[in-house]
Amino acid sequence: MPHFYTEPTITVLARPQFIEPAHLPVNWMGESTDGERLAEFAGRLCYMxxxxxxxxxxxxxxxxxxxxGHGSVLEHATYSLLFEGVSRSLTHELVRxxxxxxYSQLSQRYVDESEAAFVVPPSIIGxxxxxxxxxxxxxxxxTSYVALVAELMERYKWVEDKVHRRKMAREAARGVLPNSTETKIVVTANVRGWRTMLELRSSEGAEFEIRRMAVMTLRIMQKEAPGMFSDFETxxxxxxxxxxxxxxxxI
Ligand SMILES: Cc1cc2nc3c(=O)[nH]c(=O)nc-3n(C[C@H](O)[C@H](O)[C@H](O)COP(=O)(O)OP(=O)(O)OC[C@H]3O[C@@H](n4cnc5c(N)ncnc54)[C@H](O)[C@@H]3O)c2cc1C
Structure with a gap:
């Protein structure tokens, strides 16, 4: 029985580290994170x-x-997130x-999917x-995937390079795997990009799985950098x- 995901796991892999130059100190006020300070520093530099x-x-x-609407200032702050327990159909939309x-996503040509997990479409849950x-x-x-990989490995047994042979088998057999197959993807984006993606994918018109992921990501980003995501409301x-x-x- 494969593993079935009912929601994604999202992990922050990287966030900005701001190093203030001693010769251009800012009169900081209030609480802030490094990403927010980096953006403020960049914005203030424009007018000294x-x-x-x-x-x-x-x-x-x-x-x-x-x-x-000075969105370019927000481009300096970049965050990397790891998404697991998301479907191939979600990532197909995300990479647009x-x-x-x-983006860096799990390869179905190199990685064996015989024990792949799957993501239950939110509308089916319950x-x-x-x-x-x-x-x-x-x-x-x-089951068809596993059988096809075995048969293709046999069919191409004359291919000496085993890694290449496995790739040939897996890239053909993956054709029978559904859109719901679980995948993993590392996504790095600057805050302007995150804001645009989150606006589009957390909206009512977005597909349920990516919308759930966008709302979860939004909550993470609102903790990471409240000043750059505070204008979203769920x-x-x-x-x-x-x-x-x-x-x-x-913007
Ligand atoms: C609800 C929903 C339904 C969708 N349905 C479909 C669908 O049925 N079929 C489909 O194919 N897609 C669909 N999409 C995807 C959509 O068409 C976009 O590809 C996706 O939302 C990314 O948007 P974007 O190009 O603005 O984003 P980004 O690529 O992140 O670009 C952000 C902004 O940068 C600028 N920009 C980026 N690249 C260029 C460029 N090359 N030239 C000029 N300006 C640029 C534009 O201002 C753009 O808005 C859907 C999206 C949503 C949210």
């Missing part, structure tokens, strides 16, 4: 306003940046976000009969699932 004449806290300063993003029908198809697909949409909306649209 390190003295902070308006006596703004970092989060007030960043609120104004978002309001004014290009500007400011970098309905035993739908879940059973879905699981039956998944298990049958996995709510329960009419379809009874969580969604989020943004105050300062696509």
């Amino acid at each position: 306003s390190q003295k902070n004449p308006a006596n703004r806290t970092t989060r007030e300063y960043l609120e104004n940046i978002k309001k004014q 976000h290009r500007a400011g993003f970098a 309905d035993e009969s739908l879940l059973k029908a879905w699981q039956t198809q998944i298990e049958s697909a996995q 709510y329960i949409a009419p379809d009874r699932a969580e969604a989020a909306r943004i105050a300062y649209h696509k």
Whole structure:
């Protein structure tokens, strides 16, 4: 019986480390994280306003940046997240976000999927009969995959390089694996990119699995850098699932 995920696991792999230059100190006010300070430092450099004449806290300063639409300042802060327990269909949608993003995803050509896990589509969770029908198809697909890999390894046994032969078998056999196959992906993006992706994918129009992932990611980013994500608010949409909306649209 394969492992079935009912929600993703999201891990922060990297966050900015801000090193203040001794010759350009900023009159910081209020609480802040390194990512927020980096963005404030970059923004203040433009007008050489390190003295902070308006006596703004970092989060007030960043609120104004978002309001004014100076999104380029937010590009300096970059965060890397590891997503596990997400489906191939989710990552297929995620990788459409290009500007400011970098991706590294598990290879189905190199990695054996005989014991792959699968992600239960959120709309199926809680309905035993739908879940059973879905699981039956998944298990049958996995059985076919295992059989195909074995047969293809036999068919191409004349290929001397075993790594290459396995790749040939797996890349063909994966054709029978469903969109729900679990995958892992490392995603690095700057805050401007994260904001755009989260706005689109946490909205009511987004597909349920990526929307759930976006809402979870948003909560993580709101802890990492409140000043750069405070204008998002989550709510329960009419379809009874969580969604989020943004105050300062696509800056
Ligand atoms: C609800 C929903 C449904 C969708 N349905 C479909 C679908 O059915 N089929 C489908 O194919 N896609 C679909 N998409 C994907 C969508 O078309 C975009 O590919 C995806 O949302 C990424 O958006 P983006 O290009 O703005 O993002 P990014 O690539 O992150 O770009 C961000 C911004 O940078 C600028 N930019 C980036 N690249 C360029 C460029 N090359 N030239 C000029 N400006 C650029 C643009 O201003 C862009 O908005 C869907 C998306 C959503 C949210």
